[in-house]
Amino acid sequence: MNNELLTYTLRIADNSLILGQRMSEWCSKGPTLEEDIALSNISLDLFGQANGFYSYASQLDGNKSPDDLAFLRNEREFFNQQIVELENIDFGNTIVRNFLYDSYNFLFYSSLKNSKDDTLSALASKSLKEVKYHLRHSKNWLIRLGDGTEFSKEKVQKSLESIWQYTHDMFSMDEIDNKMYRLNIGVNNSNLKVEWDRIINETLIEAKLVRPKDGYNAKGGKNGMHTEHLGFLLAEMQFLQRAYPNAKW
Amino acid sequence: MQSGKIKEIWKLLDSVPDPEIPVISVVELGVVRNISFTNNAYQILITPTYSGCPAVKTFIDDIKSCLKTNKIFNFDIKIIYAPAWTTDWMSVETKEKLRKYGISPPSNKVVCPQCNSSNTVLVSEFGATACKSFHKCSECLEPFEHFKCI
Structure with a gap:
C-alpha cells in the first residue's frame, strides 16, 4: 500500500512542481x-x-528528501500529467492551458480534501484555497482574450485546439488510482468530468470560443511517459543540483 | 511551572514581528497554533499562511532565535497544515493595526485605508506578497493594498 500511496502523492506533487516551474518562466517576462x-x-x-506533498512523499519513502525528489529524478520518474509540462509559447496559450488544468485541479482538490x-x-x-483564485485568474483572462479582438480570439482558439488532446488524461483511472479510490484515500477522476465539462462549456460560451472536438488522446504522464518538453524543463530546473551536488545557499 | 513558562513563550512569540508586515506579530497573524510541553521540550505548532509564502521560513528562524536569546533551548517547531490558515483568526485589534499601517484589512468589503471610502476598484488580485491584492480608491485616488480574505 505504501508504495502505491507514495506514487499517488508524487503524481500530485509533480503536477504542482512542473506547472510552478513553467509559471516561474514568466517572471520578468x-x-x-x-x-x-x-x-x-x-x-x-x-x-x-x-x-507539502514532497515532504509527505519523503516520509513515505523514508530515504529521499523533498529536494532529492524534485531535483534528482529523471523524466521517466516524473508522474505529472503532460498538460502541465507543455511550453508556455505565449500569454494566451499559457492562459488556455492554465484554465483547462485549473478547472480540473479545483475539482480534484475539492474531492481530495475528503480523503x-x-x-x-x-x-x-x-x-484548494489557492487554486480557487488561480482558476478565477485564468478564467477571467480567457474570457477577455476570447471575447477580445479578432487577433486575441484567433490565438486562444488555436491554443485551445492544440492543448485539448492533453485534457482527457486528467480523468483517466489506472490501477493505482482505483486502489487509492477504493481505500477512500484518492479521488475518482472520472467522476470529475461532468462538473469539469460544465465549467468549460459555460466559460467557452462566455468567451465566445468553440469547444474543440475530442480526437487524439495524449496520455501516460502519470506513468512516466512525457512529451519532449519535460526533459528541457528538468535540464534547466535541475542543472545546479546535478552540476554541484548538495549545493546550498 | 510549565504552564507558566508556556504563557511566557506565548508572550515572547508575540514580540516576533511578521517579516513582511512588521506592525503585527506572528501570534497576531495566527500562525502559532499551539504550544505544549511533552518529552522535556516545548512543542510549538506553526501553520503556514500561503503554501509558498517565503516569509514562513524567515519567521520560523526568527522564532528560534527569539527563544534562544531568552535562554530557551528545549523546543521543537512542527509545521501543521490542518486546519488551514485563515484570515478569520485575526482579531479586530490586529486588523486595525494593519489599517493604520496603510493596508486595507481582510474584510468582504474593501475599504480604502487612507480615507475609509468603500468606493474602490480592484487593479489586480495579486500584489507584492501572496497575501495581498492591489486596489485603487476612487474617492482619494490613492492606490493601496488589501489583505485578502482566505
Missing part, C-alpha cells in the same frame, strides 16, 4: 507588470503546494 506579479505569485503557490488520509486531506484543503 509578463505582458504587464501586474501579470508578471500574478504569474510569479501563482508559481510560488504551486512550489509551496509541491513542497481518509489526514495528510492528503489537510494539504488538499490548504491548496
Whole structure:
C-alpha cells in the first residue's frame, strides 16, 4: 500500500512542481507588470503546494528528501500529467492551458480534501484555497482574450485546439488510482468530468470560443511517459543540483 | 511551572514581528497554533499562511532565535497544515493595526485605508506578497493594498 500511496502523492506533487516551474518562466517576462506579479505569485503557490506533498512523499519513502525528489529524478520518474509540462509559447496559450488544468485541479482538490488520509486531506484543503483564485485568474483572462479582438480570439482558439488532446488524461483511472479510490484515500477522476465539462462549456460560451472536438488522446504522464518538453524543463530546473551536488545557499 | 513558562513563550512569540508586515506579530497573524510541553521540550505548532509564502521560513528562524536569546533551548517547531490558515483568526485589534499601517484589512468589503471610502476598484488580485491584492480608491485616488480574505 505504501508504495502505491507514495506514487499517488508524487503524481500530485509533480503536477504542482512542473506547472510552478513553467509559471516561474514568466517572471520578468509578463505582458504587464501586474501579470508578471500574478504569474510569479501563482508559481510560488504551486512550489509551496509541491513542497507539502514532497515532504509527505519523503516520509513515505523514508530515504529521499523533498529536494532529492524534485531535483534528482529523471523524466521517466516524473508522474505529472503532460498538460502541465507543455511550453508556455505565449500569454494566451499559457492562459488556455492554465484554465483547462485549473478547472480540473479545483475539482480534484475539492474531492481530495475528503480523503481518509489526514495528510492528503489537510494539504488538499490548504491548496484548494489557492487554486480557487488561480482558476478565477485564468478564467477571467480567457474570457477577455476570447471575447477580445479578432487577433486575441484567433490565438486562444488555436491554443485551445492544440492543448485539448492533453485534457482527457486528467480523468483517466489506472490501477493505482482505483486502489487509492477504493481505500477512500484518492479521488475518482472520472467522476470529475461532468462538473469539469460544465465549467468549460459555460466559460467557452462566455468567451465566445468553440469547444474543440475530442480526437487524439495524449496520455501516460502519470506513468512516466512525457512529451519532449519535460526533459528541457528538468535540464534547466535541475542543472545546479546535478552540476554541484548538495549545493546550498 | 510549565504552564507558566508556556504563557511566557506565548508572550515572547508575540514580540516576533511578521517579516513582511512588521506592525503585527506572528501570534497576531495566527500562525502559532499551539504550544505544549511533552518529552522535556516545548512543542510549538506553526501553520503556514500561503503554501509558498517565503516569509514562513524567515519567521520560523526568527522564532528560534527569539527563544534562544531568552535562554530557551528545549523546543521543537512542527509545521501543521490542518486546519488551514485563515484570515478569520485575526482579531479586530490586529486588523486595525494593519489599517493604520496603510493596508486595507481582510474584510468582504474593501475599504480604502487612507480615507475609509468603500468606493474602490480592484487593479489586480495579486500584489507584492501572496497575501495581498492591489486596489485603487476612487474617492482619494490613492492606490493601496488589501489583505485578502482566505
